Amino acid sequence: MILEKKKTFNDFVASKGLRSTRQRDIILDIFLSTHQHISVEELYLKIKSSNAGIGHATVYRTLKLFAEAGLAREILLHDGQTRYEHVVAGEHHDHLVCTRCNSIVEFENETIEALQKEIATRHGFQIGSHKLEIYGLCANCRT
Amino acid sequence: MILEKKKTFNDFVASKGLRSTRQRDIILDIFLSTHQHISVEELYLKIKSSNAGIGHATVYRTLKLFAEAGLAREILLHDGQTRYEHVVAGEHHDHLVCTRCNSIVEFENETIEALQKEIATRHGFQIGSHKLEIYGLCANCRT
DNA sequence: CTTGCTGCAAACAGTTTGCAGAACT
DNA sequence: AGTTCTGCAAACTGTTTGCAGCAAG
Numbered sequence: 001m002i003l004e005k006k007k008t009f010n011d012f013v014a015s016k017g018l019r020s021t022r023q024r025d026i027i028l029d030i031f032l033s034t035h036q037h038i039s040v041e042e043l044y045l046k047i048k049s050s051n052a053g054i055g056h057a058t059v060y061r062t063l064k065l066f067a068e069a070g071l072a073r074e075i076l077l078h079d080g081q082t083r084y085e086h087v088v089a090g091e092h093h094d095h096l097v098c099t100r101c102n103s104i105v106e107f108e109n110e111t112i113e114a115l116q117k118e119i120a121t122r123h124g125f126q127i128g129s130h131k132l133e134i135y136g137l138c139a140n141c142r143t
Numbered sequence: 144m145i146l147e148k149k150k151t152f153n154d155f156v157a158s159k160g161l162r163s164t165r166q167r168d169i170i171l172d173i174f175l176s177t178h179q180h181i182s183v184e185e186l187y188l189k190i191k192s193s194n195a196g197i198g199h200a201t202v203y204r205t206l207k208l209f210a211e212a213g214l215a216r217e218i219l220l221h222d223g224q225t226r227y228e229h230v231v232a233g234e235h236h237d238h239l240v241c242t243r244c245n246s247i248v249e250f251e252n253e254t255i256e257a258l259q260k261e262i263a264t265r266h267g268f269q270i271g272s273h274k275l276e277i278y279g280l281c282a283n284c285r286t
Numbered sequence: 287c288t289t290g291c292t293g294c295a296a297a298c299a300g301t302t303t304g305c306a307g308a309a310c311t
Numbered sequence: 312a313g314t315t316c317t318g319c320a321a322a323c324t325g326t327t328t329g330c331a332g333c334a335a336g
Contacts, residue, residue, distance in 0.1 A: 198292065
């Protein structure tokens, strides 16, 4: 599925008349190799350590592209940094965020999603996206 | 209930050995007179227009105090500004945010709250707080 | 009179932007 | 060749902090 994502990105780039560059390939590779919720800074450092000479700005610009291309999603937690997570087609999940150790557990809940649709409809809203984050202490940090 | 909030704040200030100042009174008054979801900058401008000579920093510091005192809650929407809303004891609501006109509709849903508790329990989390935001187009902007 | 509070300006962090040169197509 | 992309540094935005003077207790 990594190849699939690369294809998605290449198609996107082609369809928009953009260019395929060494930097974009590297950033995509490294992004795909990461776990969820990486911040731009973290990704930048990872890239820097293995492939010197890619600038801060390029990482920011490229992640935005990934988001446009539909293979990354921007998430804003409580730490003042923009983070990105992988998008898996048709799947959505929310987050349990530990306020002590910052660990994140993902979950999905159909019922909540359905209720959200209902609420939106009731208020005349057309849902674009949503974000549900539950903050608290994770199992490890409770003790 | 505005008086009640002032009392809450005075008690908080007293109990922490902090001081009651002209600026804090003014900021509290104006904050209480606002509608929901005001940003620090908006509040600052409001204050400045009626009571010249209160600094940016003081507004930031004071809103943090209000949050600690439990009468304001920080909310982070998608617009890169920290906003505060009034806390009404024991009440919680979530937000429908219009991505075109930035209007916000609040809602409450007991079932969603209950499901969240269940999910947290299942993952060993102890809930501190949560945030649910649904982004989309409001009734006016859909057309 | 002691200590916390304020206002200012400077510092900061994260992110964006302008531009000259490099690199795709 | 023509244009997009990149790297750098500078600019920006929202927020925080250091400090000298002010004010509450």
